[in-house]
Amino acid sequence: MTAIIEARDAHLAFGQTPALRGATLAVGDGEIVAVMGPSGSGKSTLLHCLAGILVPDRGEILFDGARVDRLDETRRSTLRRDRFGFVFQFGQLVPELTAEDNVALPLLLGGARRADAVRRARSWFARLGLDGLEQRRSGELSGGQAQRVALARALVAEPRVLFADEPTGALDSLTGEQVMDLMVDAARANGTTVVIVTHEARVAAYADRQVIVRDGRVHALAGARGAS
Ligand code: ADP
Numbered sequence: 001m002t003a004i005i006e007a008r009d010a011h012l013a014f015g016q017t018p019a020l021r022g023a024t025l026a027v028g029d030g031e032i033v034a035v036m037g038p039s040g041s042g043k044s045t046l047l048h049c050l051a052g053i054l055v056p057d058r059g060e061i062l063f064d065g066a067r068v069d070r071l072d073e074t075r076r077s078t079l080r081r082d083r084f085g086f087v088f089q090f091g092q093l094v095p096e097l098t099a100e101d102n103v104a105l106p107l108l109l110g111g112a113r114r115a116d117a118v119r120r121a122r123s124w125f126a127r128l129g130l131d132g133l134e135q136r137r138s139g140e141l142s143g144g145q146a147q148r149v150a151l152a153r154a155l156v157a158e159p160r161v162l163f164a165d166e167p168t169g170a171l172d173s174l175t176g177e178q179v180m181d182l183m184v185d186a187a188r189a190n191g192t193t194v195v196i197v198t199h200e201a202r203v204a205a206y207a208d209r210q211v212i213v214r215d216g217r218v219h220a221l222a223g224a225r226g227a228s
């Protein structure tokens with residue numbers, strides 16, 4: 001397996017609180033990995049380290065074989081903008097912007113011309129069952145619609161890796177499954193690698209492989225579908 005994103009023996013403490021204590025995880029190019037584990041075990045911290053949002057105190061983070069943990073914040077933020085997409089549990093859309101402008105935002109920040117950004121953003125509305133919602137603001141969307149807009153925004157710049165932290169945590173289970181179906185279909189169609197943090201077994205079942213974080217370390221989950 002060629003790893004696209006990897007943590008090697010990552011340690012990170014918040015003051016006296018250890019969050020990662022030797023976390024090692026290699027995610028293959030195009031693989032969908034679910035990161036499970038109890039609350040407070042270090043799942044979000046691991047995702048933030050993999051995504052170059054946080055830098056571990058010790059250990060290595062690699063993207064495409066290059067050390068992310070050695071980059072300064074400016075370069076890591078460029079890496080995040082150009083190569084990664086993010087979906088979180090809550091409050092990700094800019095409330096003042098229309099749904100369409102929210103989706104176009106990463107392209108505009110990346111220097112795209114407005115007409116091109118809007119055209120590419122619009123193509124995602126049909127794809128994610130959001131037709132007709134382009135001009136709505138986030139307050140005028142249901143939770144599932146808002147999360148699909150957030151998914152469109154995460155995918156519009158065609159990231160190599162999509163990081164999702166409890167993306168269905170605020171949704172009822174049917175709506176959560178619809179979001180997961182769309183996320184996984186889009187990722188597979190584009191060959192996008194996905195790292196998804198979830199404590200829901202039904203959500204984790206969409207992944208090729210499931211791992212468990214306990215006390216800041218990553219463990220393989222025996223018997224997971226697609227495990228190798
Ligand atoms: P999970 O996502 O598995 O619930 P986290 O990675 O958020 O766990 O947290 C791991 C540990 O680090 C927990 O003990 C948590 O309280 C602590 N922690 C996480 N983020 C911070 C922070 N910004 N400041 C202080 N402690 C934090």
Ligand code: MG
Binds near residue numbers: 044
């Ligand atoms: Mg978390």
